[in-house]
Amino acid sequence: MIIVGSFDDQELSARAIAALKKARIGEISWFSPIPPEHMEEVSHEKKSRVRALVLTGGIIGVLSGLAITIGTSYEWSLVAGGKPIISWPPFIVICFELMILLGGISAVTSFLINARMPAFDTAAGYQPRFGSDHFGVVVRCEEPDRTRVESILRESGAQEVLLEAA
C-alpha cells in the first residue's frame, strides 16, 4: 500500500521524512518541483555515481584527444612551418576540448541512465501538482502501519494525505 502526503512547503515535507525515518516505517520516497535541498539533507543518500562517470568521461576525452592528434600526425607526417610533427602545445588544446566534450556528454548520459530517463511510466504516488507547487512524500508500507504513517504526515503539516493501492 502506498500513502502519499502532499505538502506546500519543502521544510515541512523534509520534517515528515525525518520523522518517518526516525519511526523506521516503510519505504520512503518523495517528489519535489524545486531543487530539494532540505529533503536531500534528511534522506542521507549515497554520493551520486554521476561523479565517477564524468571523471571517466573526461579521462577518455583526454586520451582520445592524444590518440587522435598523435595518431593522425604519425599517419602521414607532414612538415608545416618548421614545427615538430608532434607539437604538444596545440595538442593540449584538442585534449582539453575533448575532455570537456566527453565529460559533459557523460554527465548528461550518466544522469539519464542513473535517473532511469527518459521514463515512460508514472512513478507510484505521482501527482501533477508535484510538478509545480507541491512536495510529495510517498511511503510504501504495510496495512498495519497505515495510521501511524498518516498521522506522522499530518502532524508534519501535510495538506492532504492520500491512499493508493499498491
Added chain:
Amino acid sequence: MNRIFLPLALVWLIIGATVIAFSQRPWLPRMDVVQPIPFSHRVHAGLNKIPCQYCHEYARRSENAGVPPIERCVGCHGSGILGGIKPVTRPWTDHTQPSFEIRWNRVYVLPDFVKFTHRPHINAGIACQHCHGDVQNMDRVVPVKEINMGFCVDCHTKRHASLDCVSCHH
C-alpha cells in the same frame, strides 16, 4: 527507450551513408564503358602476347600511355601478317579514309588536379597489370583496382617513392 534511440540511430546511419556516398568521387573508374568497336585485349595481349607497349607506346616516354595510332592497327590487320581481314576491322584498313577516327571511351580517368605520369612508373619497372589488372585476360577492359589516392600512396610508401603532395598535385 527504444522509441527515441532507434530513430536517432537511423538518422545517424543516413548521415553516415550520405557522407560516405559523397566522399566518393565522380571520376572513379567506370565499369560500364563500352568501346565503339569490340576490341579484345585478351586476343591481342593474352592470346597473341603482344606487349602492352607495342600499342601503348608512349607509356615509357610520356605522361600518357597513348592509344595506338590507326596505322599501328593496320600494320597487322591490313598486311599479310594476318591471313585475312576480318569484317570488323575493315573500316580502318580502308586507306581512302585517312580521317577515320575511333573514338575510344576512357576507362581510367583522373581528375585534372592529379598529375599522374606513366613515364616514371614504367621506368621503375611497375607492371601495367599492377594498376590496370590482368588486362590480357579481359575481352572488354574493366577497372579492377580502384585508383584512388590511397591506392597510390600505399604503393609509394611501400616502394619509398615520393610522398610529397606536390609530386602529383600541382
Added chain:
Amino acid sequence: MPEGMSRRSFIKLAAVATTAAALPGCEPAARKLIPYVVPDENVTPGMPTYYASSCSECGAGCGIIATVREGRATTLAGNPANPISLGAICARGQAAVQGLYNPDRLRDPMRRTQNGRLVQISWDDAEQMLTKRLAAASKAGKDRVALMRAPDGPTFAKITKTFLGAYGSTQDIVYESVSVEAARNAAQTLFGRTDLPVYKLSEAETIISFDSDFLETAISPVEMGRGYAEFRTPKQRRGELSIGHAFYVGPRMNMTAAKCDDWVAVAPGAEAQVAWAVLHELVAQRWVSQNSGVDLDELTTMVSAYDPAAVSQRTGVSADLIRRMAQAFGKSDGAVALAAGDDESLHLAAYILNAVTGNIGRTMNFLAGPTPPPPASLNDLGGALTAMRDGKIDVLVINNVNPVFTMPPTLRAAESLQRVPFVVWMGTVPDETANMASLLLPTDHPLESWRDSAPRPGIRTLGQPVTQRIAESRPAGDLLLAAAAKVSTNLPWKTTADAVKAEWLALGPQNDTDAQTEFWTKVRREGGIYSNPTAAPVKLSTKGVKTPPPGDAASAELTFITFPHIFLYDGRGADKPWLQEIPDPVNQIVWDSWAEINPDTAKKLGIAKDELIELKTEHGVIEVPALVSKYVHPNAIAVPLGQGHQAYGRYANNRGANPWQIVAAGSMRITVAARGTGKSRRLITPLGKSDMMGRSIIEAMSLTDLQKGIVPPTGEQEAPKPWEMYPQYAYNVHKWGMTIDVNACTGCSACVAACYAENNLPVVGKELVDEGRIMSWMRIERFFPDTDENAPNIYVTPMLCQQCNHAPCEPVCPVFAAYHTQEGLNGQVYNRCVGTRYCENNCPYKVRRFNWYEPHWDEPLDLQLNPDVTVRGAGVMEKCTFCIQRIQHAEITARIENRPVRDGEIVTACEGACPTRAISFGDMNDKESAMMKRRDENSLRNYVMLGELNTQPAIVYLRDMYHEKGKA
C-alpha cells in the same frame, strides 16, 4: 608541325587536352580518346615539343623557343642560340601567344557592303574581288596599287616587291609609327651611315642617356637589359671594385631613369643643351681620346655657346652636375651616350660624345654588312598619303600596321584612306584601320606562319610556324603571291613557305642536297644563322652639324610628351590581356592611360589626383586622368601611348586616350594647354603604398660600402639572434632556393609575364584589379625612396613566394593544403584547399592569391593553358611553387636516366625569361651550384626580405647598388 597529322584530329586532340586543363576541381575530365591516324615521329603526346622561331613583336630580332603541347603553343621562351636574346625574352614577346589566341581575331574574310556593314565571304570570293580590283588598278596606270606594311623581314619584302611588280607599282610603304629618323639623319650627317649603331653597354663604365628608354622600348630591350646588368654588376675596374655609373637626362622618370644613378630632370627640349654642355666640358677639360679623329678646334667653336654655367642658367640643371657627368663620361674606361627623340642636335651630341671619347668601335659600333632598309621617312609617308588623297591610288593593301590609329592628325591618315576606292586590310585583330577597309582578310599570326628577319648585320632569324592555324586565316605572303600569280606566270615561289625556304637555302651550301637538308634542319633548330660581324670603320665629319638653339629652356611653356608604353608600345599590345594587366613598372597603373603631372604644375593648374585633364594642342584634344607625381618635370605632362583604341578587340577598346591624336607627325612632344575638367576617373593599381616605411623589403647599399666591405644598416629592426625552439628539418636530397639580384633587376616584368603564361594565371580585368583581386603570383614590387640621398631612384624587385623554411602560412592551414615539401618548398595543394585564406593573412610578403571567382579565359585564349599546371577553381588559394611542374619533370627525367638532377637543368619560368639574368634558381644543398655561388660571391650584398621575422626564406636577394649622390 606534324605534317601527317590530320587537321581534324589535331583540333579534336587539342580540344581534349584543353578541356582537361581548363576544368578545375570537381568536373570529370574528358572521357574520349582519339588516336592519331598516323603518329608523328617527333611528337610524343603528353610531352612538350619545342620549336625554335623568331619573335615578331618588335624589330629587335630576338629568337624564341615555343613550347608546344598537343599542337598548342603554350609558352614562349628566349632562344639561347640567338645572340640578341640569348635565351631571355621580354613581356611583349611572351604575350605573342595571346595575339595568336586572341578571341577577337578575324576568323573569315569579310567584305564591307554599301551601308558599311561587314559580311562574311568565302576565300574564293575574297581573292576574286581582290584580283579584280588589282587588275583594274594596274590597267588604269602605274603605281596605282600601294602596299603599306610593317618592316616584316627580307623575304616578305621580296614577296611584296613581286606582288607590286606584278601590278605595276613601286608603292611599297614600310611604316613604323615610332620614328627614329632624327637618329638616322644624325648618323648620316656625322658618319655617312644609313643604319643605326649597335651599343655594347657591358663595355661601358659610364652611360648617359638623353631620354632614351633603352631598357624599355628603344632599340632592343632584352639585349640592352642584359648589357646594362653587366654594366651595373660590381666588378674590378682599374684595381677597384666598381659598378657602372649611369645618368638619365630627361623630363620624366621612366624605368630606365629609375635604374640609373642620377635622374637629371630637364624641361622637355632642354636635353640637347645639356648634352652639348657635357660636350663643352669634355672638350674644355680635354677629357678626350687622342686618336678619335675629331677636330677639337672646330668642336671647341661649335660648343662655345654651351658653357655649363650658361646652360645651367638656361635649363635649370646645375652646372656642377653637368661637370660631374662630363667627368664621369670623359674619365671612364668605356662610356656610351644614347639619345632618343626627334631632336637631331641631341643625337649629334650623343654620337660626338661617343666619338671624341674614343668609344666608337667599342661601346658603339656600326656593323659591316647589309643593314635592314629603313622604314619610310616622314616625307615619303606624307607623299604617299598625299597621293592617296589626290586619288592616285586605286587599291591600297595594308598589312599588319595600323596607320589610322598611330598616325598623328597632321598626316590625315583617315581622310587619305577614305579617298582610296578599295582598301584591303590584312591582319589578325581588326583595328581602326580595318574599320576603313573594304575587304578584310585574316592573315596568319607570326607564330602560325613562315617568316624571317635580318635585324642587323650578322643576324638573320628564321621564324617557323609553331602551331596549326586556329582560324581560317592565310599567310599574308600567300595572299600577295596568289594575287600576283593571277597576272604573272613566272613567280619564283608560290607560297610564303616556299619563298622562305628558297631564300634561306640560298644562304646555305649550294649544289649539295644533303648539305642543304642539313643546313635547313640546322637553321630551323637554331632559329636562324648568326655570325659575329666586324665593326665597320667610320670617320666622323662635323660638317653640317646642327647645334641646338641656345634659347631659354627652363621657362618654356607646358609641353605635352608622349612615349611608347613599355608593354603596349605604340598601341599594338593593347589587345593582349597580359600586357594590359601587368602593371607598368614605375607607375604601377593597369588597363588605362595616365597623365604624369608634377605636383607643382598640378597645383598651379588646380588639378587633383585622378582628375581628367583636358590636353589641348593645335591638333586635337584628349582627356586623361592625372597621375600627380614628382617624377616628371614641372614643364611636362606625360601620357603613354598604347591606349585609346576604338576598334582593337574587347581588351583594348575604350580605354584611356590615344596621344597620337594630339601630336604632330615625327615628334612626340608638343606645346599643350592643360586644364582640369572637374570629372575624374580613378587610375587603377594593385599597389598599396609606395613607401617602404623603413622595412626590409628592398634593400640597397652604396658602392662605397661595398668597397669598404661594410654591411649597411638594413631597414630591418634589431632583432635578437634567432633562437630555434625546435631542431631544423634536414633536406636530404634537394633544397630549392633562389638568388635574386635586385641590382640587376630593371623591373621589366618579363618574369611576371612568364609566370602568367607558365602557371595558367587568369587575367581578371580592370574592375577586379581595383577590387584587389589581381592573380599574379609574381609581381614587381616598387617603392619610392623616402630620401633623395643615398638610395636608388626607385626600388624595384621581383616579389614572389619566398618559400620560407619557417613559413608562417603553413601551420595555420587546417587541412595541410599549405605544407612544406621534402625539398624545402612551400607546397600548395590546390585540391586540398578549403579556402580559409588564413595562410594569406599570415604571409608577411602577401604573395598568395585567392580565386575569388571561377577563372575564365575567353575562347580560344584557353588553348594557351599549360596542361602541367592545374587550373584552380573558385575558392582556392594559389601561389608560386618555383614552377614545381618543371622541377618534377626534371627530377623524373633524372631518375629515369639514373643520375642526379644537374645544376641548371631546372629553369623556372621567371628565371628563363629574365633579360638581365637577375634570377637564378638552384639547389641550396649544392654549394657548387651557380645560384649558391652567386650568393657567396656577393656575400656582402645578401639579404632576405623581412629577415627579422626569421621566416628563413629560400630566396636570398642581393642588395641594389647605388653611387652615393654627389660622387662621380
Added chain:
Amino acid sequence: MAAAVPENLAPTYADVDRGVLGIMSTPGAIFWIWVAFCFSLVGIAVLLWARQIYEGLGVTGLKQPTMWAVYITNFVFWVGIAHSGTLISAILYLFRSRWRTGVYRAAETMTLFAVMTAGLFPMIHLGRVWFLYWLLPYPNERYLQPDFRSPLVWDAFAVSTYLTISALFLFMGMIPDAATARENAVGWRKKFYGLFAMGWQGTQRQWHHFSMAYLLLAGLATPLVISVHSVVSWDFAMAQLPGWHSTIFAPYFVAGAIFSGVALVITLLIPMRKWLHIEDLITLWHMDNLAKIVLLMSLVVSYSYLCESFMTWYSGDKIEQMTFHMRYFGPQGYLFWIMVACNCVIPLFLFSPRIRVNMKALWIISIFVNIGMWLERFVIIAGSLAVNFNPAQWGYFKPSITEIMITVGSFAWFLGLFSLFAKFLPIVSMTELKEGIVWLRQAIQKGNTVDY
C-alpha cells in the same frame, strides 16, 4: 516600469508558474509577423550565401590583403555574445549568485543560438564550404587528416564542443521546467513539453543525479567558456601579423566577450520583460546587477586597450607601432574612435545608479556597447590585415551588400530563434525562481525601493 507588487501579495510558487506559463500562451498575430519578418531576412541571407557559393567569394568585399573581415568579425562577435550566457548560467551558478535565477535561462538560450549563429560564419566564409568536413578527423582512404597545429582546427573543436555543451546545459537545466509546463498544458503542447521533460517527475532518484550532473556540467562549462574565447583569440594571436600577434589576446577577448554578451542580454531582456509582462520575475534588481557587470567589463576592456597600446609603444617594434598608428589615425581610424566611444566612454554612465535602472537609457547604452564590440573585432581583424608587413600590399576593406545582408540575416536568425524559444519554452527558470522565492520577494522589493 516594474509592476508594483505589494508586500502582502508576495509571489508564491503558483504565481511563478502562472507568470512563466503565461508567456507560453498561444502567440498572437504580431508575434508571427515578427517571426516571419526575421525569417524572411534569413531567407535573403541564405539566397545571397547560395549565390556566393555559386559564384565565389568575389561577391564579398574581401580582397588582398583583407582576406578576413565581416564574416570573421561576425563569428567572433557571436561567439562573444554566447559567452555571457555561460557566464551567467554556469559561473554564477557555481558562485551561488542569487540574482542569476531570473535571467539565466534567457542568457543560456542566447548562448545556444549565438553559438549556432557563430558556427555558421566559418562556413559562410570558406572558399569551398562543401569540403568543410576536412577540418575534422575521420578515417579516409587518402590518409589525410587535419593539421592539429592550425588554430582553425582548435576552433572547430572548441566551437563544436561549446555548441554541444551549451545545448546540453540548456536542455538539461530545462527538464524540471518542461515537466511543470507539461503538467499545466493540454493537447499537442503536453506532448511537446513531455518530449523536453523526458519523463521527469521530480522523484528523489531523479533529483539526486540531476543535482550532481548539473553541478558538474556547470563545472565543465566554466573552463570551457574561458577556453573557447581564448581559442578564438588565438586565431589571431597565433598569426604573426602586427595587431594580431599578442599574448594579451586571450584574456582581452574573454573580457570583451562577456562585455558584449551581457550587453546583448540587457538588449534582449528589456523589451522582453516589458512585452511579456514579466517585470516582477525579472526585476530592476536583476537589471541593475547586469548593468554593473557591463560597467565592470567596460573598465576591463578599456584597460586592455590601454595595455595593448602601451605594450606596442614599450616594445619599440616599429612595425607594430605603425599598425597601431594606422588603427588610430589611418583612413579607417574613425571606426576605432567610435569603438572607444561605445566601449569605454558611454558605459561610464552606468556609474550612476539612476541610469542603471532607467530601462530606456540602459537599453540604448547596451546597443552602443554591441556596436562598439562589433567594431572592436572589425578594427582588429580587417584593420590589422589592411596594414600588414608589406606596405605595397596595404588596402582597406569595404563591405559588399552580400556581407551586410548576411550580417543582418544573422541577427534576424538569432532573434527569430530566440523569439520562438521565448514563446514556446520556459524562458525564465520556474524551478530556480521558486527555489529562490524568498530572494525574488526581496528583489521585487528592491526594485520597488529603487529611486527612479
